[in-house]
Amino acid sequence: MPYIDKLCRLCDQFGCEYRKNESLKNHTTFKIGGNARLLAEINSENTLLALLEFLKSNNIKFFVIGRGSNILADDNGFDGVILKIASSFSSxxxxxxxxxxxxxxxxxxxxxxxxxxxxxxxxxxxxxxxxxxxxxxxxxxxxxxxxxxxxxxxxxxxxxxxxxxxxxxxxxxxxxxxxxxxxxxxxxxxxxxxxxxxxxxxxxxxxxxxxxxxxxDKQPLEYPSAGSTFKRPEGSYASLIIEECGLKGMSVGGAQVSEKHSGFVINKGGASFKEVIELTDRVREIVKEKTGYSLELEPIILK
Ligand SMILES: Cc1cc2nc3c(=O)[nH]c(=O)nc-3n(C[C@H](O)[C@H](O)[C@H](O)COP(=O)(O)OP(=O)(O)OC[C@H]3O[C@@H](n4cnc5c(N)ncnc54)[C@H](O)[C@@H]3O)c2cc1C
Incomplete structure (x- = not known):
C-alpha cells in the first residue's frame, strides 16, 4: 500500500481530518502555493506523535503549519506531508x-x-x-x-x-x-x-x-498577504524605507507592494510564489542601492 494510504488510515484511527493533493492556497493567508501530497489536521498531541512516528520511520518529508499566516508556499507545492496544527487542537x-x-x-x-x-x-x-x-x-x-x-x-x-x-x-x-x-x-x-x-x-x-x-486603518486587510513582508531593519522601518524609495504600488503580476502599507506585499489576484519572489528581490535590490539597508524576508518559505 502506498505510504499516503497508510497515513490516511492512521488519520482515520485518530479522528484527524486529512486531504490528499491539497492546495496550499487553502491553508495560507497569502492564498499562494501548489499542492501538498497530504495535509493532515492535527487535533491532539497523541495524533501528532502517531503521525510523526510513521513519518520518521518511513523517512517521509513533513512541514508543520499553524494558520499559514506567515508562510509563502512554492508554486510547485510540497512533496510530503503538511501537519497543520488545527483549530481542533485548541483549549x-x-x-x-x-x-x-x-x-x-x-x-x-x-x-x-x-x-x-x-x-x-x-x-x-x-x-x-x-x-x-x-x-x-x-x-x-x-x-x-x-x-x-x-x-x-x-x-x-x-x-x-x-x-x-x-x-x-x-x-x-x-x-x-x-x-x-x-x-x-x-x-x-x-x-x-x-x-x-x-x-x-x-x-x-x-x-x-x-x-x-x-x-x-493602516493594513491592507482586504487583500491576502502574509503580513509584514520584510523584517524591521536595525534603526528604521521597512515600510518607511520602501516608501522613501518610491516603491509603493510596484507590482509583478498579481503581487504588489501595497499602496496602503508599503511593508506589505499583497496578492491582488492570482499572484504566484515566483511573482512575489521577483517583486521582493527587486524591492531589496533598489532599497540596497538607494539606502544601503539590506531587507530580509519575514515569511517562512515552504517548499
Ligand atoms: C494581516 C496580517 C497581519 C499580521 N500582523 C502581524 C503582527 O502584527 N506581528 C507579527 O509578529 N506577525 C504578524 N503577522 C504574521 C503572522 O500572523 C504571525 O507570524 C503568526 O504568529 C503566525 O502564526 P501561524 O499559526 O499562522 O503560523 P504559520 O504561519 O502557519 O507558521 C509560521 C512558522 O511557525 C511554525 N509553526 C507553526 N506552528 C508551530 C508549532 N505548533 N510548533 C512548531 N512550529 C510551528 C511553522 O513551521 C512556520 O515555520 C501578520 C500576518 C497577517 C496575514
Missing part, C-alpha cells in the same frame, strides 16, 4: 491567579479574549495578529511595543522521535521574530503557559479594540 485554561495554559492550535486572538475575560492583562498587543499561539511562539510575534517574549512562561514540545520535553522562557532564545523553535524545526510545540498580570477587563478590552482599529 485554554486558567491555571493560577496569573497563568493561562493553552494548546498550540488555539487562535492567538481567542487567547487574548480569554485573558481579558479572566481579568488578565499583557496580551493586548497581540489582539488581531492572525494565527495560532504555536505559530506566534515560533515567530516570537509582536506588535505595538509588545512581543510573545514578554508573556510566555514555558512550552511543551515533541520531537519526531517521540520525546516530549518542556522548555522554560529563558531557554527559548527569544528575540525579534526568532526563537529556539525557528532554529530547530524538529521541535513541535504542543502546549504553552502564559504568565500575565491582573487587570481590569474594560481597560484591557478598550486597549485591544484601539489596537485592532489601528490595524484596520
Amino acid at each position: 485554554m485554561k486558567k491555571i493560577s491567579d496569573t497563568d493561562i495554559s493553552c494548546t498550540a492550535g488555539t487562535s492567538l486572538s481567542e487567547l487574548c479574549i480569554f485573558a481579558m475575560e479572566n481579568s488578565l492583562s499583557g496580551l493586548e498587543f497581540a489582539y488581531g495578529i492572525p494565527g495560532t499561539v504555536g505559530g506566534a511562539l515560533y515567530m516570537n510575534a509582536g506588535a505595538y511595543g509588545g512581543e510573545i517574549k514578554d508573556v510566555i512562561a514555558s512550552a511543551r514540545y515533541v520531537y519526531p522521535d517521540g520525546k516530549i520535553l518542556i522548555v522554560e522562557k529563558e531557554q527559548m532564545k527569544l528575540s525579534y521574530r526568532h526563537s529556539i523553535f525557528s532554529e530547530n524545526r524538529d521541535m513541535i510545540i504542543t502546549d504553552m503557559i502564559f504568565s500575565l498580570k491582573p487587570g481590569k477587563p474594560d481597560e484591557i478590552k478598550s486597549k485591544m479594540n484601539e489596537l485592532l482599529q489601528k490595524r484596520r
Whole structure:
C-alpha cells in the first residue's frame, strides 16, 4: 500500500481530518502555493506523535503549519506531508491567579479574549495578529511595543522521535521574530503557559479594540498577504524605507507592494510564489542601492 494510504488510515484511527493533493492556497493567508501530497489536521498531541512516528520511520518529508499566516508556499507545492496544527487542537485554561495554559492550535486572538475575560492583562498587543499561539511562539510575534517574549512562561514540545520535553522562557532564545523553535524545526510545540498580570477587563478590552482599529486603518486587510513582508531593519522601518524609495504600488503580476502599507506585499489576484519572489528581490535590490539597508524576508518559505 502506498505510504499516503497508510497515513490516511492512521488519520482515520485518530479522528484527524486529512486531504490528499491539497492546495496550499487553502491553508495560507497569502492564498499562494501548489499542492501538498497530504495535509493532515492535527487535533491532539497523541495524533501528532502517531503521525510523526510513521513519518520518521518511513523517512517521509513533513512541514508543520499553524494558520499559514506567515508562510509563502512554492508554486510547485510540497512533496510530503503538511501537519497543520488545527483549530481542533485548541483549549485554554486558567491555571493560577496569573497563568493561562493553552494548546498550540488555539487562535492567538481567542487567547487574548480569554485573558481579558479572566481579568488578565499583557496580551493586548497581540489582539488581531492572525494565527495560532504555536505559530506566534515560533515567530516570537509582536506588535505595538509588545512581543510573545514578554508573556510566555514555558512550552511543551515533541520531537519526531517521540520525546516530549518542556522548555522554560529563558531557554527559548527569544528575540525579534526568532526563537529556539525557528532554529530547530524538529521541535513541535504542543502546549504553552502564559504568565500575565491582573487587570481590569474594560481597560484591557478598550486597549485591544484601539489596537485592532489601528490595524484596520493602516493594513491592507482586504487583500491576502502574509503580513509584514520584510523584517524591521536595525534603526528604521521597512515600510518607511520602501516608501522613501518610491516603491509603493510596484507590482509583478498579481503581487504588489501595497499602496496602503508599503511593508506589505499583497496578492491582488492570482499572484504566484515566483511573482512575489521577483517583486521582493527587486524591492531589496533598489532599497540596497538607494539606502544601503539590506531587507530580509519575514515569511517562512515552504517548499
Ligand atoms: C494581516 C496580517 C497581519 C499580521 N500582523 C502581524 C503582527 O502584527 N506581528 C507579527 O509578529 N506577525 C504578524 N503577522 C504574521 C503572522 O500572523 C504571525 O507570524 C503568526 O504568529 C503566525 O502564526 P501561524 O499559526 O499562522 O503560523 P504559520 O504561519 O502557519 O507558521 C509560521 C512558522 O511557525 C511554525 N509553526 C507553526 N506552528 C508551530 C508549532 N505548533 N510548533 C512548531 N512550529 C510551528 C511553522 O513551521 C512556520 O515555520 C501578520 C500576518 C497577517 C496575514
